Amino acid sequence: MMSVVLVEPEKAGNIGAVARAMKNFDFKDLILINPKADHLSKESMDRASHAKDVLKKAKKADISYLEGFDHIIGTTSKLGSDYNMPRVPITPKQLAEKLSETGKKSRIALLFGRECTGLTNEEIKRCDFIVSIPSSKRYPAMNLSHSVAILLYEIYSAQGKNKIGDIAAPITDIEKKQILKMVDDILDSMEFGTKEKKETQRILWKRMIGKSFMTRREAFALMGFLKKIK
Amino acid sequence: MMSVVLVEPEKAGNIGAVARAMKNFDFKDLILINPKADHLSKESMDRASHAKDVLKKAKKADISYLEGFDHIIGTTSKLGSDYNMPRVPITPKQLAEKLSETGKKSRIALLFGRECTGLTNEEIKRCDFIVSIPSSKRYPAMNLSHSVAILLYEIYSAQGKNKIGDIAAPITDIEKKQILKMVDDILDSMEFGTKEKKETQRILWKRMIGKSFMTRREAFALMGFLKKIK
Structure with a gap:
């Protein structure tokens, strides 16, 4: 089972938008690590649209909550230099391929960092590996909920659910x-x-x-x- | 060249978020067909973040503007029944593959409908073909900017730009x-x-x-x- 974990999200609207993207791809478990915004606020609920249930069931926790997972996957738009091994990433398609091989019993956390600064080096080191969405060199930093939507879309598609009807x-x-x-x-x-x-x-x-x-x-x-x- | 065309978008925040997703994947040309919200409002500009230039250069037009394009591609989350030929879609990956074969000189419009009701049947019929993002049967309707982000991500990746650094x-x-x-x-x-x-x-x-x-x-x-x- 995969959980979407937002680390210190700063904007209520983004949390709601993440919940909607999750429900669009059949994901349910949202974890908020020390959130800086209220995920049950009107703004968050509005942006969630028909995914208010995902917000209501979301768990607030601190970083130690990650200890219960079998695999921790980090996300970043900041790529490391040649000597920054912890930030060497795989692509979303490779992630999806990897996960489609993984048993459904594994507990997997997909970690997304703060809107402005992403995940810290300490948090990145804690991850088993890192995934990065290929994007423009001029403006690589994507909106939080956009990153979530793209990764969940790839994972969902690789599960063979990408048949859009007979x-x-x-x-x-x-x-x-x-x-x-x-x-x-x-x-x-x-x-x-x-x-x-x-x-x-x-x-x-x-x-x-x-x-x-x-x-x-x-x-x-x-x-x-x-x-x-x- | 591909233009992102929003048909009667209703929310300023969404237009800004679309502009950001476009810049994240090196797209520049945004067309707004009879927009119902102000794309230069504070809300739109805030959501665009570092893509305010995309908003400033966006063109407002009416539906006849589409006549200047070589190919018109529609998007929908509403799939047709067996007898609804105009809504038979291809997948985002097929779209990306198709476009990577198309010459760069073609003028292509990628059409996104209204937040609540999508594209009308008349608009869908005008399209050369339709693309649909595979999503949950229980809640298929995605946020407008999420749909844009996922399609542009697929197109960008297929262009062979998906090498995330050496x-x-x-x-x-x-x-x-x-x-x-x-x-x-x-x-x-x-x-x-x-x-x-x-x-x-x-x-x-x-x-x-x-x-x-x-x-x-x-x-x-x-x-x-x-x-x-x-």
Whole structure:
């Protein structure tokens, strides 16, 4: 189970926004280490929108609370120099891959630092490893709830929950071949002058279907269209 | 070039947060279609943090402004039924892949709808295709700026800018083999009783290095450690 741990968050609005992002990706357990803002204030509740339950169940604790976790993962936008080993990070995609291998029984804490200064060096050292979101060199520091949303999105997606309904099921090779066969038949019945022009059409259709990330629903609709033409 | 287009945004804070997310991922061009809130208000500016320049350069326009774009991409958290073809979406990762193939000269609009109701069916139909962020079935509706942050993060990452500095360069096969050779030499010089126990140690080290997503910097540090033991 993964807990989202905010270390000394300073803004109530951010805590609420974090709660919303958590609920959007099916995470429930929010821990606030010495919060500097009221997570039950109107501002926080407003920003949580339909995730007020996450805020109400959030636990306030001090840093010793981390001792109960099997793995502690830190986050940072400040990358270390060559000699700053504790801040050498992995990417969000690597984190998601790692976690999808980890048993569900492990208790994992995903730590986010203060809005202005992030996690301290001491806190970073306490972590098993560090993750950093690749971002602009000119302005790498992201909003707290944005960082949470991106990491939870990657973790959620890697859990194989990224199927957005059956209607989004991707086209299979069978449908691709059926469509191309139908196009072929249509091309054969048309006047094109040269063989090359026909071949160009075939390639066009192959490319078009290949690049379109077509869903099965769309593929069936296209077949309906081609059948009518025929 | 990609523009972020907000259709009738209702909250000044969200517009500011969108501007910040844009600057975090090196996007600059913000278009506001009939905004219902003031993007230059204090609330918006505060939330933009160091991205106030994005807000100042933002363009207010009406929906006809979209005619100048080569590709219009819509976003939705409301998935269509089987028969609602216009709302059949692709995933953010597919979008990022698609865009990394597209020439830089294309003018692309990434459309985000109103906070409460999203894009209308008419607006959705105008789009070349639709992207949807996989999220919880119980609470799929994300905050506007969170959706923007996640999509821009995916697009930015796919552009090959996701190298978080040279210190995060991943271990190569050469270093892996060097480390395992050093471990082998150390094991050979130790008393382990049986051959099997030595082999177990070898496998442990191979797995440990394999699963650690080690960086080159970390690999060199580990070699230093092993050299000392030897």
